[in-house]
Amino acid sequence: MESDRSGLGEGGPPVVDRGGGEPSGGSRPQRTSRAAPSEREIGVIERPAPERAIVRQEQARRARRAELSRRRFFGAAFWGAMGIGLTGSLAAFLSFFWPRGLQGFGGEVPVSADLIPRPGDNPVRVANGKFWLVNLESGEGAHAGFGTPGSGGLVALFWVCPHLGCTVPWREAFTFEGATGWFRCPCHGSTYSRAGVRVFGPAPRPMDTMDITVNADGSITVDTGSITPGGEDNPTRAVPYDA
Numbered sequence: 001m002e003s004d005r006s007g008l009g010e011g012g013p014p015v016v017d018r019g020g021g022e023p024s025g026g027s028r029p030q031r032t033s034r035a036a037p038s039e040r041e042i043g044v045i046e047r048p049a050p051e052r053a054i055v056r057q058e059q060a061r062r063a064r065r066a067e068l069s070r071r072r073f074f075g076a077a078f079w080g081a082m083g084i085g086l087t088g089s090l091a092a093f094l095s096f097f098w099p100r101g102l103q104g105f106g107g108e109v110p111v112s113a114d115l116i117p118r119p120g121d122n123p124v125r126v127a128n129g130k131f132w133l134v135n136l137e138s139g140e141g142a143h144a145g146f147g148t149p150g151s152g153g154l155v156a157l158f159w160v161c162p163h164l165g166c167t168v169p170w171r172e173a174f175t176f177e178g179a180t181g182w183f184r185c186p187c188h189g190s191t192y193s194r195a196g197v198r199v200f201g202p203a204p205r206p207m208d209t210m211d212i213t214v215n216a217d218g219s220i221t222v223d224t225g226s227i228t229p230g231g232e233d234n235p236t237r238a239v240p241y242d243a
């Protein structure tokens with residue numbers, strides 16, 4: 001049988017020879033469609049939706065952590081400053097009110113040796129301690145049945161009157177019942193001996209006394225924070241003093 005040279009097969013599509021003398025009957029390379037450029041080739045990385053969601057969640061988590069850290073930092077700074085401020089205020093408060101080394105009334109008051117009166121001298125007024133310092137001779141201070149005679153020495157008399165609190169002065173020239181020199185209250189006339197024993201007036205008791213310590217150098221220290229209510233034994237409370 002003769003082959004069909006018209007190029008028309010029997011019922012199939014025509015075979016077109018585009019030159020080149022290639023045998024139409026041989027195998028031809030198949031035309032392949034070119035693949036689309038990858039994300040890396042075009043410079044844009046388009047992440048898939050689930051991955052974008054994860055990235056956003058991570059970013060949100062980091063933002064919350066950063067915000068938390070910032071709040072903690074400012075919180076710690078605030079409370080630290082408050083603590084320092086309160087500590088400073090408390091220290092200033094305690095420093096102001098804490099008693100320390102009191103030199104005036106309420107604490108220990110020193111009296112140097114050159115200020116201490118000799119036996120029988122007029123009492124010495126110690127203003128910063130609010131007391132009279134008396135050097136009694138032996139047997140001095142009792143009067144007409146008031147007071148218990150002592151052997152003499154130093155007595156510190158709180159100058160506040162036991163009646164209603166007036167300041168009691170020493171009246172060197174005041175004479176009472178034949179004796180001259182008394183403590184006499186200007187308010188209601190209570191009269192006290194050199195040992196502070198009450199011999200006249202409305203005062204309920206003798207003048208109060210303070211503790212005395214004699215120092216090695218001849219000075220004394222009077223504890224004005226240690227006040228003993230006056231009594232008939234005031235003359236016997238005298239502290240011997242030989243300096």
Ligand code: FES
Nearest residue numbers: 161163164185188
């Ligand atoms: S206050 Fe001193 S006698 Fe009244």
